[in-house]
Amino acid sequence: xxxxxxxxxxxxxxxxxxxxxxxxxxxxxxxxxxxxxxxxxxxxxxxxxxxxxxxxxxxxxxxxxxxxxxxxxxxxxxxxxxxxxxxxxxxxxxxxxxxxxxxxxxxxxxxxxxxxxxxxxxxxxxxxxxxxxxxxxxxxxxxxxxxxxxxxxxxxxxxxxxxxxxxxxxxxxxxxxxxxxxxxxxxxxxxxxxxxxxxxxxxxxxxxxxxxxxxxxxxxxxxxx
Amino acid sequence: xxxxxxxxxxxxxxxxxxxxxxxxxxxxxxxxxxxxxxxxxxxxxxxxxxxxxxxxxxxxxxxxxxxxxxxxxxxxxxxxxxxxxxxxxxxxxxxxxxxxxxxxxxxxxxxxxxxxxxxxxxxxxxxxxxxxxxxxxxxxxxxxxxxxxxxxxxxxxxxxxxxxxxxxxxxxxxxxxxxxxxxxxxxxxxxxxxxxxxxxxxxxxxxxxxxxxxxxxxxxxxxxxxxxxxxxxxxxxxxxxxxxxxxxxxxxxxxxxxxxxxxxxxxxxxxxxxxxxxxxxxxxxxxxxxxxxxxxxxxxxxxxxxxxxxxxxxxxxxxxxxxxxxxxxxxxxxxxxxxxxxxxxxxxxxxxxxxxxxxxxxxxxxxxxxxxxxxxxxxxxxxxxxxxxxxxxxxxxxxxxxxxxxxxxxxxxxxxxxxxxxxxxxxxxxxxxxxxxxxxxxxxxxxxxxxxxxxxxxxxxxxxxxxxxxxxxxxxxxxxxxxxxxxxxxxxxxxxxxxxxxxxxxxxxxxxxxxxxxxxxxxxxxxxxxxxxxxxxxxxxxxxxxxxxxxxxxxxxxxxxxxxxxxxxxxxxxxxxxxxx
Numbered sequence: 001x002x003x004x005x006x007x008x009x010x011x012x013x014x015x016x017x018x019x020x021x022x023x024x025x026x027x028x029x030x031x032x033x034x035x036x037x038x039x040x041x042x043x044x045x046x047x048x049x050x051x052x053x054x055x056x057x058x059x060x061x062x063x064x065x066x067x068x069x070x071x072x073x074x075x076x077x078x079x080x081x082x083x084x085x086x087x088x089x090x091x092x093x094x095x096x097x098x099x100x101x102x103x104x105x106x107x108x109x110x111x112x113x114x115x116x117x118x119x120x121x122x123x124x125x126x127x128x129x130x131x132x133x134x135x136x137x138x139x140x141x142x143x144x145x146x147x148x149x150x151x152x153x154x155x156x157x158x159x160x161x162x163x164x165x166x167x168x169x170x171x172x173x174x175x176x177x178x179x180x181x182x183x184x185x186x187x188x189x190x191x192x193x194x195x196x197x198x199x200x201x202x203x204x205x206x207x208x209x210x211x212x213x214x215x216x217x218x219x220x221x222x223x224x225x
Numbered sequence: 226x227x228x229x230x231x232x233x234x235x236x237x238x239x240x241x242x243x244x245x246x247x248x249x250x251x252x253x254x255x256x257x258x259x260x261x262x263x264x265x266x267x268x269x270x271x272x273x274x275x276x277x278x279x280x281x282x283x284x285x286x287x288x289x290x291x292x293x294x295x296x297x298x299x300x301x302x303x304x305x306x307x308x309x310x311x312x313x314x315x316x317x318x319x320x321x322x323x324x325x326x327x328x329x330x331x332x333x334x335x336x337x338x339x340x341x342x343x344x345x346x347x348x349x350x351x352x353x354x355x356x357x358x359x360x361x362x363x364x365x366x367x368x369x370x371x372x373x374x375x376x377x378x379x380x381x382x383x384x385x386x387x388x389x390x391x392x393x394x395x396x397x398x399x400x401x402x403x404x405x406x407x408x409x410x411x412x413x414x415x416x417x418x419x420x421x422x423x424x425x426x427x428x429x430x431x432x433x434x435x436x437x438x439x440x441x442x443x444x445x446x447x448x449x450x451x452x453x454x455x456x457x458x459x460x461x462x463x464x465x466x467x468x469x470x471x472x473x474x475x476x477x478x479x480x481x482x483x484x485x486x487x488x489x490x491x492x493x494x495x496x497x498x499x500x501x502x503x504x505x506x507x508x509x510x511x512x513x514x515x516x517x518x519x520x521x522x523x524x525x526x527x528x529x530x531x532x533x534x535x536x537x538x539x540x541x542x543x544x545x546x547x548x549x550x551x552x553x554x555x556x557x558x559x560x561x562x563x564x565x566x567x568x569x570x571x572x573x574x575x576x577x578x579x580x581x582x583x584x585x586x587x588x589x590x591x592x593x594x595x596x597x598x599x600x601x602x603x604x605x606x607x608x609x610x611x612x613x614x615x616x617x618x619x620x621x622x623x624x625x626x627x628x629x630x631x632x633x634x635x636x637x638x639x640x641x642x643x644x645x646x647x648x649x650x651x652x653x654x655x656x657x658x659x660x661x662x663x664x665x666x667x668x669x670x671x672x673x674x675x676x677x678x679x680x681x682x683x684x685x686x687x688x689x690x691x692x693x694x695x696x697x698x699x700x701x702x703x704x705x706x707x708x709x710x711x712x713x714x715x716x717x718x719x720x721x722x723x724x725x726x727x728x729x730x731x732x733x734x735x736x737x738x739x740x741x742x743x744x745x746x747x748x749x750x751x752x753x754x755x756x757x758x759x760x761x762x763x764x765x766x767x768x769x770x771x772x773x774x775x776x777x778x779x780x781x782x783x784x785x786x787x788x789x790x791x792x793x794x795x796x797x798x799x800x801x802x803x804x805x806x
Binding site: 017019020021022023024025026029031032034035038039041042043045046048049050053056057060061062063148149155156157159160164 | 335336403406407408410411414415416417418419420421422423424425441442444445446448449450452453456460461462463464467468477479480481482485488489492773
């Protein structure tokens with residue numbers, strides 16, 4: 001029982017009446033998926049506020065901003081390679097988005113085992129990302145002497161922003177890994193096979209891709225700038 | 226369990242024990258009542274605090290325990306509790322929870338468990354906030370805006386524990402509001418019953434829906450600023466703290482931006498005004514239409530006005546910061562957007578008045594409160610036009626004119642709607658009417674009282690009486706008449722404060738002794754009045770979901786014997802007023 005669209009109305013009016021028609025605004029979209037999208041929109045605002053705050057303090061601080069390509073360089077076999085670890089981390093996270101997309105694909109094909117294995121691989125990649133981040137943090141804290149309230153290289157806000165933003169993102173990744181493992185186990189046990197409904201895999205995927213996308217922005221604005 | 230049809234097919238899981246039914250309940254109606262009672266409790270605490278503040282302003286030194294620190298702590302907690310823990314929680318958690326599923330024709334919120342968690346997180350945030358009264362140093366006295374550097378620097382009361390607890394409490398509240406908000410938005414979008422298009426929803430749902438969207442997008446800014454301020458306080462970071470000398474000592478901070486906090490805070494803070502106002506707009510529209518027995522005037526315009534106000538509320542925040550100093554072009558931009566909001570807002574006021582025009586007005590208690598709301602909101606809105614202009618704002622900023630303005634527009638006006646709505650929906654919630662005589666007494670004392678309190682404050686503001694001062698003696702520019710007026714305001718404020726006991730008494734008395742209400746005492750059209758049981762049972766609708774055939778405002782349809790046609794009556798039995806809906 002849809003609202004009759006105004007016959008003479010332009011497309012905007014038709015759009016409004018389509019969206020406002022009864023029962024559900026987004027047709028055939030499950031509740032969980034709608035809710036995840038709205039949550040991610042809200043979360044986008046959190047990360048945007050963090051990033052804008054970072055840009056603001058970077059402009060207001062009176063001391064020079066440390067050169068991130070130098071701070072995050074690794075010396076391997078005598079070679080000094082800037083941003084090496086971050087490059088690897090970024091590669092891993094983007095790869096995990098690929099495996100997640102495959103998992104969603106196999107979920108819709110009702111392929112229980114492949115879905116579970118791909119989600120497990122995604123979780124493992126995510127966990128290794130968090131592990132490398134832990135390595136990066138400890139290197140910065142122990143070897144370089146970076147603290148939330150100050151560092152030997154320059155503006156104290158460098159460390160504050162670094163720990164706050166990567167910490168908040170790392171928390172998201174860690175929660176995502178737990179989320180992935182929980183769903184993967186349920187996939188493995190065949191819970192969704194019985195229901196004939198793998199939507200939850202896609203919802204998990206939405207969250208995971210979001211966390212990945214946020215990292216791209218953090219990478220661009222914090223490490224490359 | 227994805228769609229409304231599936232929800233209908235699924236057998237409802239009925240809770241059995243007392244604990245799962247009334248305490249760890251997942252029923253939206255029980256959660257709504259839990260939210261409301263907690264919010265009203267918090268509001269009473271804030272009311273007492275305001276009475277204590279008024280005592281100090283009206284009769285300085287009369288109460289010896291109110292020293293400077295206590296005064297600032299009372300002021301801060303009064304503001305924060307009233308805005309966030311009373312109004313936001315009551316409108317979204319209370320009215321939103323109760324009315325959204327009923328008005329949409331859903332059996333419950335889409336994720337009842339998350340909804341339950343939302344309440345318990347809210348309760349936790351209230352407990353954390355209240356606990357700050359009992360820690361060393363007391364609650365924070367930074368003013369509800371919590372501007373750094375002063376909010377975390379020595380000399381401000383509550384910098385030991387109070388500010389930390391405030392920040393943690395706010396963060397927990399935001400988690401609660403997000404869990405609830407996701408539920409409300411998804412329920413409105415995806416769980417409506419057969420025939421219930423968005424444009425057949427009562428305006429109450431529209432107001433709460435858009436307010437919830439604002440909450441989901443605005444609270445992140447507060448969340449981020451709370452975390453950063455906590456880090457500045459606890460870890461010694463310098464996000465908001467510039468290099469400064471405090472009490473003769475150079476602090477360890479440098480390079481932070483206090484203005485950044487103001488931007489983040491008001492990016493949350495201004496939409497927050499509309500998070501409180503939009504539900505009030507929605508609720509009052511339904512009160513006016515029902516008690517004037519007329520369709521709401523310009524329904525679609527009302528909806529689009531709510532949407533437009535919601536969008537605009539995100540681009541006006543810096544009008545709270547004119548005195549912080551800004552580029553004149555920014556001032557121009559924010560003054561313009563601020564004044565543009567007056568257009569959809571005025572449209573709503575006109576439409577309320579036009580709904581009343583030649584209506585069959587029943588001066589019931591809810592209607593009295595609704596009429597009082599229109600007047601009060603109009604008054605508060607008009608002073609907003611003064612304050613929205615940079616040049617006029619500068620001399621008036623931080624005077625009692627501002628206090629009068631925001632108390633009228635976002636304090637008293639929404640509270641009047643809260644009262645009106647409670648008188649209106651109490652019969653559905655409990656099955657009994659609230660006592661009419663006590664209700665009328667409560668209304669007149671509150672209505673006349675609030676005007677007597679806040680009208681003189683405009684004048685005090687023009688005299689230049691600054692807000693947020695502990696003592697006003699010995700200033701040449703404040704004449705004796707202002708002091709007399711302050712004593713007068715205090716006396717009235719105490720009377721109005723105490724008279725709220727009438728309302729509380731009415732709530733408890735009528736629960737046991739009130740007149741039985743029946744299912745639809747106001748002869749209203751919207752779905753919540755058409756439940757098979759009153760109060761509605763778990764699952765709301767019995768065996769089958771209702772089917773909706775018309776909008777929520779078919780009052781006084783020509784050619785129909787009754788002066789209202791419920792939303793479930795098909796067109797074959799009664800003509801539809803407005804077919805475009």
